[in-house]
Amino acid sequence: MGAAPVHPWTGRRVLVATMHGKGAAILPALAGIGLAAEVLELDTDRFGTFTGEVERTGSMLEAARAKARAALDIAAARGAIAIASEGAFGPDPVLGFLPCARELLLVIDAASGREIVQARRSLETNFASLDWPADEARLEAFLSRARFPGHALIVAHADGRFTKGIAGRAGLSEALDPGHRPVRVETDMRAHMNPTRMGEIAALARTLAGALATPCPACGEPGFGFERALAGLACIDCGTPTGLARAELLRCSACGHEAERARRDARTHAEPGECPACNP
Template sequence: MSEAADSYREATIVFATRHGKERQAAAPFHAQLAAHVIAPDEIDTDQFGTFTGDIERTRTPLRAALDKALLGTALTGRPYALASEATYTTTWGVLARHHELLLFHDRHRQMTLTENTVVTVRGHGTTTVAGAEDAQAAAVRFGFPATHAVALIDDGTGIVARKGLADTDALPAAVTELLARGAPVHIGPDYRR
């Protein structure tokens, strides 16, 4: 192992995420470096923008990931951080381009490393639904519940989103709640899960 890599041996690395991504990184970092990957309890990465648009994304994916990593180091006092940023582009309503950026930041060395991957996944845009049954049928088409759902409206004051809908109770409840606000409800895949 190189001297640089050896400096990360048995380190604690903070993954600046609120969506459980630290669990995906834990095994590889432990296997290669005996390092421990943790996530801060109270981190708000959504402040840098959300995929549903309820909080506008104003940064590039690289800048958003770096800002997340810097927030993780600030909250925990740890010098090493991971962060990620994903974007999806739907083409022709059938396929989606998934671009995932993973970033590692070393505060001591002021060094940032990135890894990118782009894959094509089964994609669907959003579908406007009239009720809970409609929403269930739309969600099944994109693989629900294995692929979680998102329900959202634009009520004139901004986008309101319910994300991570994972079961047949949560989806109709979210749709019913949003329909009561008097705006059309749109259902789509939540690719984070």
């Protein structure tokens, strides 16, 4: 057994631009590939908040890029590597009403200007809201779906204020006191208040670390990883390509080299029940 390969970025400064404790979800995966990252706590709320006091501008990627650039500026680390994360929550664009979580991690190698992006879309989220007032049954159903009190809540008030980080019944009752004119209860999506979200970010960080640990077969740069799923898994009965993924496309953002990788579950065919021809 030989020594573990040394990552080409070993010894370089790696900054994780974060607020709300997301470093805890990201650092272990980086440590696993030999990168000792340091957390740079930013006031990332100025880049946009989930409660909308600061309107988000641009795409998730642009938001993450602004955070990573800010970290490089603040640390005066012009040649460093910066990593930033961004999340968004809302109805799934495909599945409609089901709430969907989108998480993105961006790596900027400031020495080369190169960017590596990993994104993840998942139905594993407690994202929900409840207009107030509501009756006891609806409140309890909402609290269950919101995974309260293990996950915190936010109460929006008629005057535009928010009570954030509500993690217990007493705090919730206080915030919902009619004197405070509550108008809505919603899930607190900040990572340190939301273990489900923290888990999603950690899973994405492991995917990113896997890509960072994989050198591009064409140019040797780290970061050869998942780009997108390739649809077209063929029906086992009639051979029609379905909307299911037949393979994963891997891509190098340094040189553009692409390669296909088989599905992780090794499935080679779709079932007739999943086929638009056999089961229209």
